[in-house]
Amino acid sequence: MSLTRDAVVAALREVTDPESGADLISADIIRALNIDGGTVRFVVEGRDGAMTESARKAAVERLEALAGVEKVLAVATAPAAPKAAKGPPPELNIGRPKQQGPQKIPGVERIIAIASGKGGVGKSTVAGNLAVALAAEGRRVGMLDADVYGPSQPRILGVSGRPASPDGKIIMPLRNHGVTMMSIGLMTAEDEAVVWRGPMLMGALQQMMNQVRWGRLDVLIVDLPPGTGDVQMTLTQKFEVTGAVIVSTPQDLALLDARKALDMFAKMNTRIFGMIENMSTHICSNCGFEEHIFGHGGAQADAERLGLPFLGEIPLDIEIRKAADGGAPIVVSAPESRQALAFRAIARELIEAGAG
Numbered sequence: 001m002s003l004t005r006d007a008v009v010a011a012l013r014e015v016t017d018p019e020s021g022a023d024l025i026s027a028d029i030i031r032a033l034n035i036d037g038g039t040v041r042f043v044v045e046g047r048d049g050a051m052t053e054s055a056r057k058a059a060v061e062r063l064e065a066l067a068g069v070e071k072v073l074a075v076a077t078a079p080a081a082p083k084a085a086k087g088p089p090p091e092l093n094i095g096r097p098k099q100q101g102p103q104k105i106p107g108v109e110r111i112i113a114i115a116s117g118k119g120g121v122g123k124s125t126v127a128g129n130l131a132v133a134l135a136a137e138g139r140r141v142g143m144l145d146a147d148v149y150g151p152s153q154p155r156i157l158g159v160s161g162r163p164a165s166p167d168g169k170i171i172m173p174l175r176n177h178g179v180t181m182m183s184i185g186l187m188t189a190e191d192e193a194v195v196w197r198g199p200m201l202m203g204a205l206q207q208m209m210n211q212v213r214w215g216r217l218d219v220l221i222v223d224l225p226p227g228t229g230d231v232q233m234t235l236t237q238k239f240e241v242t243g244a245v246i247v248s249t250p251q252d253l254a255l256l257d258a259r260k261a262l263d264m265f266a267k268m269n270t271r272i273f274g275m276i277e278n279m280s281t282h283i284c285s286n287c288g289f290e291e292h293i294f295g296h297g298g299a300q301a302d303a304e305r306l307g308l309p310f311l312g313e314i315p316l317d318i319e320i321r322k323a324a325d326g327g328a329p330i331v332v333s334a335p336e337s338r339q340a341l342a343f344r345a346i347a348r349e350l351i352e353a354g355a356g
Helices: 005-012 049-064 123-136 198-211 230-238 252-267 298-306 318-325 338-352
Strands: 030-036 039-045 071-077 111-115 141-145 174-176 179-183 219-223 243-248 272-277 310-313
Touching (some): 005 030, 111 252, 123 141, 123 179, 272 298, 298 310
Parallel strands (some): 039 071, 111 219, 111 243, 141 179
């Protein structure tokens, strides 16, 4: 008989949360529960680190004894316990988090963040195409899809299946189109929402950065979620980020948020390699008429005003959309097209700037 979610939940109800005294389900500390065949994955989110880890171990032991379970992968997450204060109170530095000793990922030469101030500007499509464009230029490229709430790189890069883990700790990434890739989207069902709070987001990012066996890479592209939140701060504080690329459409609303993203990276002392104007122009496939649906030149004007490099324009084109939806980015599916050549030109700009 196949393993069911109800059976797993029933087993978790038999485990007591040492922090609240209730069972794990009633205590509402189980997150991202996923059953894939005989493999069970979940996160235990508590407040006390030691008690949360105790609950995780008890849950794993109970589930391993459940009929139909082959493997249990569980993570415990909790805020760090406060230490007793010594000396004068610390100086408040609101809005400017102090660096916590950024670390380098073994084997990874450069980390490039692809960011946007808001969603809907085509950031992930640009990131996927830039990754394969850099690979086409002879670079060893990795892609970390850190857009936890909307992971789209598995679809864009045509990757499916579950990453393997030989020891339950190291995660083996998948590979396609010359790009080594890892995404939270590979760990959950395509239509399953990831309902995580900040500490879980930060923990997931650090696990994917540190526990994935990336191998030797010239550049690791990190597709960030839109905005200026926990994932962006964790990436720049915990890891040696070489620089960031900001993607925006030309319209004023998108540029307003793009400026906030630029300001965030400035506060985190992260280099900006430049701005890309996506959906810059549309050419009618029937009559050849060129129309600037979202305006034109806004990102270039902002880059010039701020003294930043302008990396290039990407058109609003149905072939780019079709290629991304089909799992073979336009750089791969139509390498000689003007759309693909636009991405290749930007990739060469990044290489010349030391980002590739």
